[in-house]
Amino acid sequence: MRVRTGETGVAGIGTAAAELRAYLESVVPAYRAEWGDGRSFVAALAWQRLLADGGWAAPSWPVWAGGRGLEVVDRVQCDAELARVDAPMPAGVLGLNNVGPALILFGDTGQRESLPRILRGEEIWCQGFSEPEAGSDLAGLRTRAELVGDDGAAGFVVNGQKVWTSAGMQGTHLMLLVRTDPAAPKHRGISVLLVPMDSAGIERRPLRQITGESEFAEVFFTDVQVPRTALLGPLHGGWRVTMATLGYERSGVLSLAAGLQREVERLVPGLRVSDPLLREEILRRWMDARLTGLLGARALAALGEGGKPGAAQSVIKAAWSRTTAELGETLLRVQGADGLLAGNPAAQRFLRSRSSTIAAGTTEIMKNLLAEQVLGLPKG
Structure with missing residues (x-):
């Protein structure tokens, strides 16, 4: 139902x-x-x-x-x-939120057999998108997949590197973005492959974050053999698949906005601060979080009435990123000298908050989208 x-x-x-x-x-x-x-x-x-x-x-x-x-x-x-x-x-949050929807939209019968395994975490999927020279400029990726063999036994040979792969050390499968036509314009000639992480020629190394955790990996591909049946969507048509996948990810900003508002409303009443300047700063964080939550609620109401959020998602994402990062700074200042201790929750929150400006689209990219698509400003 x-x-x-x-x-x-x-x-x-x-x-x-x-x-x-x-x-x-x-x-x-x-x-x-x-x-x-x-x-x-x-x-x-x-x-x-x-x-x-x-x-x-x-x-x-x-x-x-x-x-x-x-x-x-x-x-x-x-x-x-x-x-x-x-x-x-x-x-397996990436499989649930990103890869699964892509399989539902573009997968064939065999590829969709992964769906029940994704639901139960029997397959943990990663996204092989970012590269050392192509992070925010996703279309600038250089990992190559050469199609070899005849029609009956055709397959791809993959060479290249990915970086900042979430859950890359725990993942069992990878939704891999590769360049299959190097002569085509950079937004074309890209394809998506579904690759088991235990394939011969794949090496992964943990990336240690400032928090001491290793939630990401860098992944290397050396002559990795991938069957033709692993192609998701059309050959050289991976950009459309990718945009649909990222669309699912960015639609989650409505939940992020509401979550930020709830978090601040829970935290602020428990703070005991005498410094008037710091009290004013806390008030600003509270107001920013409320505004972000209201923007999310407004976009949600529009969706409920059959509308589309349009640029609202980028506005909310930019507001959420900035407020989350500034909240981490404010809560650290509230702790004073104790906030410098490694085990202090405020210190961990501050360190983790730094990633909010790049998660699900960097702040710089969001600003460019708003400038070009909403304000009509020229590129460059």
Whole structure:
């Protein structure tokens, strides 16, 4: 059954969110008893399988693919329910949010066999997009895939490097963006391949972050043999596949905006600050978070009425990035000298907040999009 926007459940939330709330109330206590507040990969995998057992791992997927067919308004309400219980991030979040939708849109029957395994975390998918010389300029990628062999046994030979691959050390499969026609303009001649990470010729190395964690990897490809059946979408048509994939990622900014507002409204009342300048700074963070949340709510309402967010997603993403980074700085200042201690949560929050300006599209790219597409300013 497709849950329609506007169906109401309890406490002003939709039917889907009410059902999720009931499910969370039944499973979260046992999960916390076993895993506590642990954020390890194993704990995140256990959580994802709990969600999958209840049909909540990917509620926006179509019903035939294992989801609930929820539209964006219901999905954001469900995200709010997960935030309410401080749910961990699923282990295979890129597979659920990005790769799975791409398979639903562009995959053939064989490729879609991965969908139930993605839901349960039996396959952990990464995205092989960024490169050392092509991060924000994604179309400038140089990893090559040469099509060799005759029609009956054709396949690709991949050579190149990817960097900042999320979950790259834990991943079992990779959605890999490659250049298959080097003579074509840079936004053309790109293809998407679905590659097992244990393929011969793939080497991955962990990247240690400023927080001390290694959530990313750099991945090297040396004469990696990939069958022709691994091509997702049309040959040389990978840019369209990629934009659709990133579109799913960036639609999540509505949930990010609401989450930031909830976080600040929870944190600020507990702060005890006497310095008037610092109090004013905290007030600015509160106002920024409220404004970002209101922008998200406005875009959500437009979607609920059948509209499209358009440039709103880029505006919200830019606001969320800036406010998140500044919030990290403010909370660190509130701690004073204690904030310099490595084990202080404010120190970890500050270090992690630095990534908000590049996650799901760098701030510079968002500004360019707004300047060109909204303000009509010339390029360059």
